[in-house]
Structures are given as C-alpha cells and as structure tokens.
Amino acid sequence: MQIFKLSRKSLGIPYGIFLILFVVLPLLVLFYFAFTNGQGHFTLANLSDFFTDPNTLGTLFYSFAVALVTTALCLLLAYPAAYFLATSSLKQKEVLLLLFIMPMWINFSLRITALKEILTVIEGNLARYPFANAVVGMTYDFLPFMILPIYNTISRLDPSLIEAAKDLGANERHAFLKVTLPLSMPGVISGIAMVFLPAMTNYVVLDMLYNSTYIMGSLIGSYFSAYNWHGGSMIALILLAIIILFTILTGTDQDDRASGTGGALL
Amino acid sequence: MKRIKKLSLLILTGFLLFHTLPYETPGASETTAGSKPASSGAQTDETTGAPVTLRICNWEEYIDLGDWDEEDTIDLESGDIIGENSMIDDFESWYEETYGRKVNVEYSTFGTNEDLYNMLTLGDVYDLVCPSEYMFMKLMTENSLVPLSDAFFDETDDNNYYIKGVSPYIRNIFDNHTINNERWSRYAAGYMWGVTGIVYNPDVLTREEASTWNVLGNPKFKRQITIKDNVRDSYFAAVGALKSDLLTNPDFTSAPDYVQRLEEEMNDVTPETIARVQDYLQDIKDNLYSFETDSGKADMITGKVLANYQWSGDAVYTMDQADEDDYTLNFAVPKESTNIYFDGWVMLKDGINGSAAKQHAAEAFINFCSRPDNAIRNMYYIGYTSVISGGEDGRIMEYADWSYGADEDETAAADYPLGYFFSGDPDDEDYILTVPVSQLDRQLSAQYPSEEAISRSSIMICFDPEKNEAINQMWIHVRCYNIHDVPAWAWVLTGGAAAVLTGIWLHRRNRRRLYL
Numbered sequence: 001m002q003i004f005k006l007s008r009k010s011l012g013i014p015y016g017i018f019l020i021l022f023v024v025l026p027l028l029v030l031f032y033f034a035f036t037n038g039q040g041h042f043t044l045a046n047l048s049d050f051f052t053d054p055n056t057l058g059t060l061f062y063s064f065a066v067a068l069v070t071t072a073l074c075l076l077l078a079y080p081a082a083y084f085l086a087t088s089s090l091k092q093k094e095v096l097l098l099l100f101i102m103p104m105w106i107n108f109s110l111r112i113t114a115l116k117e118i119l120t121v122i123e124g125n126l127a128r129y130p131f132a133n134a135v136v137g138m139t140y141d142f143l144p145f146m147i148l149p150i151y152n153t154i155s156r157l158d159p160s161l162i163e164a165a166k167d168l169g170a171n172e173r174h175a176f177l178k179v180t181l182p183l184s185m186p187g188v189i190s191g192i193a194m195v196f197l198p199a200m201t202n203y204v205v206l207d208m209l210y211n212s213t214y215i216m217g218s219l220i221g222s223y224f225s226a227y228n229w230h231g232g233s234m235i236a237l238i239l240l241a242i243i244i245l246f247t248i249l250t251g252t253d254q255d256d257r258a259s260g261t262g263g264a265l266l
Numbered sequence: 267m268k269r270i271k272k273l274s275l276l277i278l279t280g281f282l283l284f285h286t287l288p289y290e291t292p293g294a295s296e297t298t299a300g301s302k303p304a305s306s307g308a309q310t311d312e313t314t315g316a317p318v319t320l321r322i323c324n325w326e327e328y329i330d331l332g333d334w335d336e337e338d339t340i341d342l343e344s345g346d347i348i349g350e351n352s353m354i355d356d357f358e359s360w361y362e363e364t365y366g367r368k369v370n371v372e373y374s375t376f377g378t379n380e381d382l383y384n385m386l387t388l389g390d391v392y393d394l395v396c397p398s399e400y401m402f403m404k405l406m407t408e409n410s411l412v413p414l415s416d417a418f419f420d421e422t423d424d425n426n427y428y429i430k431g432v433s434p435y436i437r438n439i440f441d442n443h444t445i446n447n448e449r450w451s452r453y454a455a456g457y458m459w460g461v462t463g464i465v466y467n468p469d470v471l472t473r474e475e476a477s478t479w480n481v482l483g484n485p486k487f488k489r490q491i492t493i494k495d496n497v498r499d500s501y502f503a504a505v506g507a508l509k510s511d512l513l514t515n516p517d518f519t520s521a522p523d524y525v526q527r528l529e530e531e532m533n534d535v536t537p538e539t540i541a542r543v544q545d546y547l548q549d550i551k552d553n554l555y556s557f558e559t560d561s562g563k564a565d566m567i568t569g570k571v572l573a574n575y576q577w578s579g580d581a582v583y584t585m586d587q588a589d590e591d592d593y594t595l596n597f598a599v600p601k602e603s604t605n606i607y608f609d610g611w612v613m614l615k616d617g618i619n620g621s622a623a624k625q626h627a628a629e630a631f632i633n634f635c636s637r638p639d640n641a642i643r644n645m646y647y648i649g650y651t652s653v654i655s656g657g658e659d660g661r662i663m664e665y666a667d668w669s670y671g672a673d674e675d676e677t678a679a680a681d682y683p684l685g686y687f688f689s690g691d692p693d694d695e696d697y698i699l700t701v702p703v704s705q706l707d708r709q710l711s712a713q714y715p716s717e718e719a720i721s722r723s724s725i726m727i728c729f730d731p732e733k734n735e736a737i738n739q740m741w742i743h744v745r746c747y748n749i750h751d752v753p754a755w756a757w758v759l760t761g762g763a764a765a766v767l768t769g770i771w772l773h774r775r776n777r778r779r780l781y782l
Contacts (some may be wrong), residue, residue: 054747062747065756068763097312120570127489128553214745222745226497226738244685251772260271 044233056219056235063215064254066131066206067199070138071146075188077139078146082187084181085147085155097151104144112208115140119209130169130211140196145194153187154180170228187249197243317368321617321629322354323382323392326375326610328458329353329635330647340646342664349603349643357634361627364425371677371679378496384613392618394628399608402454403445403728409558412613418455419595419627428455428636433655434690435720439608445728454610455632458644458655461604461715461723462499468596473707476598479506483550493563493575497741499605502726503575504543505532506602513602519647519722530605532724535733540740547744557745563587566595576608578594578712579650585709586649594705598718606723608653611635638662650667651713655688663688663697670701670710678703682710686717753778766769 037043050056085096103111115137120126126133157180165175201217214222216239223232332352335497340347354371361369366652374392375383379401386392397405405411419429436459475481482503493500509531512518521527551557552775555571562574563584576584582595588595588662611632618624634640638661641652645665655663662683672679678705701710711719729737 054749055743058747058749060750061749061752125489125555126570132538206494207559208561210558210561212551212554212557212745213747214742219742219746222738223740224384225378225733226742227383228382229740 018075029232030236033229034147034237035234036151037230047238049231050234051236059214059216059219062213066134066138067196069135070142070199071192071196073135073139074143074146074262075191078143078191079188082147082150083154083184084156086151095217100147108141109204109208110206111140112137115173122124126210130209130213133209134206134211134215137209138199138202138226140201140237141202141205142195146191149190149194150187153184158181193250197246200242201239275340282548288388298529305781317370318393318621318623318627318767319370320624321372321374321392322629322631323374323376323385323390323395326377327497328375328396328609328650329373330640331641332640338646339667340642340665342661342668344661344664345667347639347642347646347661349647353640353644356640357631358373360634361630364519365626365630367623369630371631386616391705392614393624394611394613394631395527395613396457396609398731399443399450399454399610400726400728401547402610402612404452405612405614406448406450406453406727412615412618412625413452414455414613415625418632425633426537427633427638427656431641431654431657432456432652432658433687435655435687436653438690440639440724443456443725450610454612455636457609457611457632457635458648458650459606459607459653460651460712461599461606461719462502462577462714463581463597463599465566465574465576465581465595465597466570468594468707470572472508473596473598476596477601478510479503479600479602480510481573482575483546483553485553488553489555490572491553492562492571494556494562495559496738499575500542500557500724501737502532502548502605502742502746503541504546505534506600507544508546509534510541510597510602513722517659523641528603528722529724529727532605533727533729535729535737537736540736544740544743547741551744558646567591567593569593579648581712582709583649583671585608585712596711598707599713599715599722602659602722604715604723604725606720607725647714649713666714667699669713670699670705672700672702675701680706681715682706683717684714686720687714692755736741 019029034046035042035044037045081100085093085100098194116126119133119136123129123133161179161183162175170178176223200215201220203215203218203221205219206213206215216235220235223229223235291309293726325418329350331354332349332355332468334349336348338348358369358371361367376385376395379397382395382397383401383404386395389752393659402411417423418426420426421429432455436456438453440454440456441449464481465478466481471481471487475484475486481487482493484491492505506513511530514527518524518527533551537564555565558574559674562571562576565571566584567578568572568586574584576597578597583596611628613625613628619630635644636652638656638659639652641654641662642665644650645652652662654662666684670682679700682699682705683692683694683697684699685697686692688697699710704715705711715723
C-alpha cells in the first residue's frame with residue numbers, strides 16, 4: 001500500500017520536471033531580464049519605458065483591437081453554429097462536428113497560406129485592408145476553439161430545463177434567452193479566453209497576410225532581434241500580467257456559475 | 267518523497283545557474299574561452315590523429331547540397347561540373363584524401379545575422395560561421411574571432427584555393443576595410459557577395475522609374491512594391507531616397523573623394539538623419555505592399571507585386587524562376603547608391619578553442635569552397651556570386667560566359683567588361699563578356715554588377731552599439747501603431763465597451779450575493 005501511494009504521487013514527477021524546465025525556469029530568466037539593465041543592475045526603467053512610449057502603448061491598443069474584433073467575429077460565427085449542432089436532431093451530428101474540428105489537424109501556416117490566395121482573389125490587392133486581413137486570418141485560425149467549448153456546454157444542457165420553461169409559458173425565444181443562453185455562458189467564456197489571448201500575440205498571421213504593423217508578439221520579437229532582451233522580457237511580463245488578470249476575471253465568474261446554476265435561471 | 271522534491275529542485279537550480287551565466291554577461295563567455303590555455307586540446311588533437319569535428323554554421327540554402335539532375339550539368343569546355351554529393355560530404359572525403367585525416371562536419375544554418383549573434387550569445391558553439399560583413403565586424407570588435415593563419419595566405423601551396431583564386435577586387439576591399447585598426451582580411455575570408463537593387467516588372471515600370479530608391483514612395487505604384495522587413499536594408503534605402511538629389515549631383519559624383527564621401531553619406535546615423543529616415547519610412551509604409559521576410563520572391567514571381575527590394579543573389583533566383591514561367595523580370599541598381607555586401611567565413615575562439623587541427627580543417631573548408639569548380643557549383647545552386655574569380659584558373663570566367671554569353675547568331679549583342687572583378691583592371695580586354703543586350707538588365711547585371719553600378723556602391727558599416735540601438739528603436743517605431751493615431755471614435759468605443767463590461771460584472775456580482 002505504501003509503495004502504491006508513493007508511485008501514484010511520483011506519476012506527477014515527469015510533468016513536474018517538464019513544468020520546471022520549460023515554464024518556471026524560463027519565467028525566472030524572464031523576470032531577471034525584465035528588471036535589470038545592460039549592466040545587470042536592478043531597474044524599473046523597462047517598465048516605465050513601456051508605459052511612456054506612445055508606440056508600445058499604441059501596439060498594445062492595436063493588439064487589443066485586433067483581438068477584440070476577432071473574438072467578436074468568432075463568437076458571432078461560432079455560437080449559432082454550435083447551437084445548431086448541439087440542438088439539432090441530425091443523425092450525422094458527429095460527422096458535422098468533425099468537419100468543424102478537421103481544420104485544426106492541418107498546420108495553421110498552411111491554412112493561412114491558402115487563405116492568402118483566397119483573400120487575394122476576393123480583395124484584389126491584399127495590402128489595401130491590413131486590419132481586416134488580420135481579423136479574417138485569426139478568425140479562420142481560431143474559430144474551432146470557440147465552437148468546441150460552446151458546443152460542449154450546450155449539448156450537455158438538460159433538455160428538461162427547456163421543457164420546464166415552456167411548460168411555464170415561455171415561448172422559444174424566451175426559453176433561449178432565459179435558459180439556454182445564460183447556461184451556455186461558461187462555454188462562451190472559455191471560448192473567449194481561448195481566442196482573445198492568443199489573438200493578441202499571433203503575429204505570424206499578420207506577417208503572412210502582409211499587415212506590417214506590429215502586435216504584441218512581433219513587438220517582443222523585435223526587441224530580441226535588436227538585442228534588447230531587457231525591454232523584450234518586460235513586455236513579455238506585461239503581457240503575462242494581462243493574461244493573468246484576464247484569467248482571474250473570467251475564472252471567478254465561472255466558479256460562481258458552477259455553484260450557482262439556480263441563480264442564473266432566475 | 268520530500269527528499270526527491272528537494273533533490274530535483276537542487277539539480278534544477280544548479281542547471282539554471284549554470285545555463286544563465288553566459289546570458290547575464292554576453293561578454294564574459296568570450297573572455298573566459300579566449301583566455302583558456304590552448305595547449306591541452308591542440309596537442310592531443312595533433313598527436314593522436316583522431317577525427318576532427320568541425321562545427322559550421324552557414325546561412326540557410328547557402329551551399330550546394332548535391333543530387334543534381336543530369337540536365338543541370340554545367341558543360342564547360344574545360345570539363346563538366348555537376349553536384350552529385352553535397353559540398354559537405356565532398357569536403358569530408360577530399361580532406362581525408364588530401365591530409366590523411368578524417369574530418370567530421372556538423373553543419374547547421376541560421377536565418378539572419380541577428381539570429382546567429384543571439385545563438386552565439388546563448389552559448390551555441392561553432393568553429394566556422396559565415397555572417398555578413400557588419401556582423402563579422404561586430405564579432406571582431408568583441409574579440410571573439412581567431413585570425414586566419416599565415417599558412418592560409420601562402421600562395422605557393424596548391425591547396426590554398428582561396429588566396430590563389432579570390433578576386434583582386436574583393437581582396438582589395440577585405441584588405442583596405444578596417445574596424446578598430448584591424449583589417450577584415452586578418453579574420454575573414456569572403457564567400458559570397460552582391461549588391462542590393464530592385465527587381466521589377468518591365469511591362470509596368472520603366473527602367474528609369476525602377477532605378478531609384480524613390481520608387482518605394484512613388485504613388486503611381488501604391489501598394490504594389492515590397493521591401494525587406496529588415497532595419498539595415500530599409501535604412502539604406504531610405505537614406506538613398508532622402509539624399510537622392512545630393513547623391514546624383516554631378517558635383518558630388520565627380521569629386522575626387524567621391525568613394526569615401528559616398529560611404530560617409532550612406533552610413534549617416536546622426537540623430538537628425540535617423541529622425542528623417544523614421545518619418546520617411548512611416549510615410550512610405552502605406553504606399554508599400556508590405557515589409558516582407560521571405561515572401562518577396564514568390565510574390566514577385568506570381569505577379570502579386572510589381573517591384574521588390576532584393577539582394578542580388580535572390581534577384582537572380584527570382585528572375586530564373588520567373589523565366590521558367592515565361593514571365594520576364596528585370597533588375598535595376600538604384601542610381602543614388604547600392605549597398606554592397608559580403609558574407610565571409612570567420613573562425614570563433616569559443617569553438618576552435620586553440621586546437622590547431624580544428625583551425626586547419628576550418629581553413630581547408632574555406633579553401634575547398636573556393637576551388638573554382640566548387641565555387642561554380644555553389645553559385646549555380648544558390649544564385650549568389652562567389653568572391654572567387656579563379657586567378658590562373660579560367661573556369662569562373664568560362665562559367666560566366668556559359669551562363670550569359672551571347673550565341674554566335676545573336677543580333678543584339680553588347681560587350682560587358684568584368685575586368686574590375688577578374689583581374690583588377692577595369693579595362694582588361696581578356697575579361698569582356700559578349701552578351702545579349704537583354705542581359706544588361708537581367709540576371710547578369712545582378713550576378714556580376716557592372717563596373718558602373720559598382721562605382722556607386724557603398725558598404726554599410728557596423729554601427730557602434732549606441733547608434734545601433736537608436737536605429738533599432740527607430741525601426742520599432744516605424745512598425746508600431748502610435749497611440750496618438752488612435753481615432754477619437756475608437757477611444758469613445760473603447761470607453762463605452764469598458765463601462766458596459768464593468769457594469770455587467772458589478773451587476774452580476776451584486777445579484778450573486780442576493781441569491782447565494
């Protein structure tokens with residue numbers, strides 16, 4: 001029994017080592033660089049530089065804008081699709097779902113290369129709509145990440161809840177607005193988290209679709225190729241802080257939801 | 267259990283310390299390696315005759331990897347040349363045959379000079395690398411290179427293909443350019459070289475329109491031209507465009523110290539110029555199709571863009587590929603000035619580490635790549651131009667004629683003197699190619715720029731760290747979205763959205779308190 005207990009705990013060791021090697025240690029290095037200058041002395045200049053430079057702030061704003069519009073577009077496309085999929089009585093539901101997931105099996109840079117040609121046909125000259133290209137490219141890339149969680153939550157909803165709502169006199173629209181929509185929010189929120197944050201840094205899409213404006217990802221890269229590891233590390237940390245903040249905000253919401261389903265119904 | 271935790275933590279902390287040391291002070295690793303006594307490694311290597319390992323890091327797709335089709339054979343009169351095996355395998359067998367010792371080449375590649383530098387700083391160890399001139403200048407100032415041996419420059423040794431075959435023009439440049447009073451040639455042996463220019467579609471752009479850096483800002487070709495996503499190339503082009511009037515002024519070009527003044531003007535990094543370059547690049551950003559990293563060649567061939575800022579070797583490749591689709595592209599060297607660049611082999615102290623055997627193998631590799639047939643194989647395979655002119659061996663000139671020479675029945679032929687490169691004398695009659703007139707605007711003009719284009723070339727030096735930082739900052743500013751450019755409606759929208767979201771959040775929180 002003793003041995004069994006020990007070995008069960010030690011199952012976590014491989015992942016622990018992985019975590020330390022590839023997450024914790026690099027983070028420490030990141031912290032070290034972010035708060036030092038070229039001479040290795042402690043400094044907060046990298047932090048204040050970020051918040052006083054109109055260009056870095058502008059990049060933050062631009063990244064937010066790209067991510068926000070991408071997320072909104074993903075949500076608009078994904079929710080109806082997921083709802084339809086989850087509630088339809090189609091026998092081939094699984095096949096349909098597979099169709100949505102299938103693009104994820106193909107490397108995204110290949111997909112974007114294909115998209116580039118499609119957009120060129122539609123727009124004529126890609127360079128005319130750099131912002132739209134970025135948004136379309138990211139939506140193309142991240143849509144499955146929005147569909148899946150929403151589909152999962154909706155398909156797990158107990159149909160009797162809707163029936164109960166209808167028994168109590170709600171019409172289709174009311175049943176959806178008062179029951180399905182609130183109860184599917186956890187899926188929507190995790191979908192947003194899956195799309196919004198990566199969209200802030202996914203600069204490869206912009207590069208490949210000829211948007212020459214930096215977003216957070218390319219900004220960090222540019223600092224490193226300019227040998228400014230200190231500034232680059234600081235921006236990476238700031239991004240990390242934003243991600244943590246975002247996770248806390250959405251996370252607490254979800255916890256409440258899990259325990260308070262009844263509240264949502266009212 | 268606890269003990270295991272502690273132990274693994276200890277090991278990992280040790281690992282962290284060990285590995286971050288070189289990060290903290292990029293200079294430190296060089297000095298420690300440099301001051302290591304050269305004795306031990308060298309002696310054992312020398313006496314045992316054990317295989318030598320040579321770690322080479324070169325640009326991606328920058329060497330012949332062999333496996334050519336039969337039809338690719340270069341059938342010179344002096345004999346066929348074909349790449350059957352990769353240059354690296356051929357070198358390994360040649361070295362063993364010639365020097366009776368096994369050499370084991372570990373070949374890897376890098377994408378940009380900056381990547382290479384970061385790799386070296388992070389602790390990757392190589393013996394022989396091939397950066398561009400400004401990067402080996404930087405490595406020279408940081409004292410991380412091993413000088414080439416005296417034996418390497420011995421012209422009486424039959425196997426010293428580099429010194430016997432290097433173009434007098436290139437040799438002159440490597441001998442006369444210095445940094446911190448050290449000649450390039452002491453540390454670096456040339457590999458490939460070229461100039462920058464514009465590849466363009468001659469159906470749409472006239473040669474005159476394409477032969478200036480101002481084409482980048484020409485509203486006539488709005489969103490139809492790409493340039494390099496690279497601060498140094500963009501900087502050079504911007505300076506060329508901004509100073510166009512001065513640089514093309516006959517008083518300036520005919521001045522006795524023109525060459526020197528041109529180099530000064532093109533390497534002008536005063537704060538005022540940097541500011542003007544930033545404004546200029548920000549202005550033309552909307553006029554350009556994009557800043558491209560590696561899509562430029564393909565976009566040019568598929569006709570997505572009309573003109574593209576290119577390095578001459580890539581220009582040759584682009585024109586070759588377009589030719590295969592019966593699509594004609596031309597190359598123009600801007601009238602203001604062109605950036606002449608050199609990629610050169612240098613040996614790293616960290617890697618060589620005092621081993622004479624390693625240094626011997628590294629220098630032999632440079633020589634092997636400089637052997638005229640090998641230089642031709644590399645040129646044919648990658649499209650760039652070797653610094654080797656062959657010396658007494660006539661095959662390089664023969665190859666130029668094989669590639670570009672006019673057929674006997676060619677009606678529109680022109681003379682193309684290449685004496686400046688092959689013999690050091692621009693008027694040397696032994697080195698005049700007779701070529702179809704079309705080649706004056708095409709591959710030939712990129713592979714071997716004319717004497718006239720070369721006369722307005724300028725190298726771009728390695729700027730001191732402070733200036734370098736200023737230029738890099740300038741570039742980041744060009745590429746970033748300025749917060750002051752955010753339109754008012756966007757601010758209103760953002761504010762509105764934030765207010766609504768906070769409202770919803772607060773509302774829900776309160777509600778939750780009520781029901782839970």
